[in-house]
Amino acid sequence: MTGYADDIALAHQLADAADAISSARFRALDLRVEAKPDLTPVSDADTAVEREIRALLADRRPGDGLLGEEYGEQPAAGPGGRRWVVDPIDGTKNFVRGVPVWATLIALLEGDRPVVGLVSAPALGRRWWGALGEGAYAGPDAASGTPIRVSAVGDLADASFCYSSLSGWEEAGRLDAMLQLMRDTWRSRAYGDFYGYMLLAEGALDVMVEPELSLWDVAALVPVVTEAGGVFTDLSGRGVPAGDGSGEHSAVASNGLLHADILARLGRPTAR
Template sequence: MPRQDDLELALRLGDIADDITRHRFRALDLTIREKPDRTPVTDADTDVETAVRKALTSARPADAFAGEETGGSVTAGRTWLIDPIDGTKNFLRGVPVWATLIALLEDGRPTVGVISAPALYSRWWAAAGHGAWLRRGPAGSAPLPLRVSGNTRLADAYLSTTSTRTWDVFHSRAAYLRLAEECWEDRAFGDFLQHCMVAEGTLDIAAEPVVNPWDIAAVQVLVSEAGGLCTDLLGHSPHGGTGVLSANPQLHPLAVKVLSTAAGPGSV
């Protein structure tokens, strides 16, 4: 099946998700419940995943499906992996930094990714061999090709994570702080956005100590097609690995070296 067809389908799925999330964002009757891991889920999360699953069942009945809220698993062959709202805490608090993440995995490798953030009027997408793109503004706006930064020194690098608190539990807070100290500046843009900014070249490094498969598949292909590297914190596959690290190819090995030093769960 031509990859362009898969990308066009993923973009249509993004439209379906946006129609739901745009109308439920800041809704006064938004329903919220707490999952066993104490992370929140809203009715918008489940509605998006249900609608996308239904559309995929019709368009690609032979493909597998795995979603954060309704389950499924990545299998051999083709699997669509969905995070209906990445940044649910932002969504339920009325903060506009959240997105739907849609990825196609072929034999476990992400080959198509769409990250749609309608409250930011932004959509990023990529497909293996087709480059990485950003549309900022209304539908129909001209997309821009993406390329990671050309910075070669950590001393010039702009770094982001989501929360330093998670580094206390996963990997090593001390290792992250060492990396932050070696970089020019660090911020907590968080979640999907920081990896998209690495693909844009506005950030140089994004690091997370823990991720789920649906958090990373779409941004992995985006960063890769923009000329960057997206691995776990030790330079291996981010799927089932230790966190995730996105960076340009010059800074990536330097960041891995810092994060690998005396790293261990709970290290401070």
């Protein structure tokens, strides 16, 4: 194996373990759900998945660092600045309501650059993955993946435009620009969370935007989108994650052909 093949193989093994836990708890009558300090929900599946991934990485990559949504940062013990970033269940609100659009997100960063990303959505029977210089793929499992590619739509009037929710854009002072984009595109839908980015990578839609994300929400998405031929930046046009990779991030992902137009429309907040 060369390049990141070993890392991709490990990411699939981590996803297999995560899927076994989360699938068993999905729609379980005894699912336990609590509110975190920021009032977002966390289920017993979120915490169980992250604990299992942490245990597996401690055994197989003890020198690598790890950042997880539920249990925080574990610094790297070895050289090279490699760390895994994990969102055990992206789309917890969907998960706890029985909506099948949720996934485990697994990324490997070198410094602040995501070089491997895997998104596993077992309730949808689908998985997406990509690694720097090695392309992007989708399929039910590692053995059945096929290459994916972004669309060739070059006109905003022909584009399928995806977003998370309008409330975040209102808080960011960009609601007017968002509404105008929705009027100017062929179609707009709020699929939310990881799913819009993966549909973009497959060429099923053309733009996906979000005003605020944590590193664990976004790190795994970047290699999939970019290796599928897309462009992934924040609202200022910088790569995501920007700077040292800490804090909150905005996200603009596109097929590349529409990127400059989207940034010009959304990049500057308006007065409320």
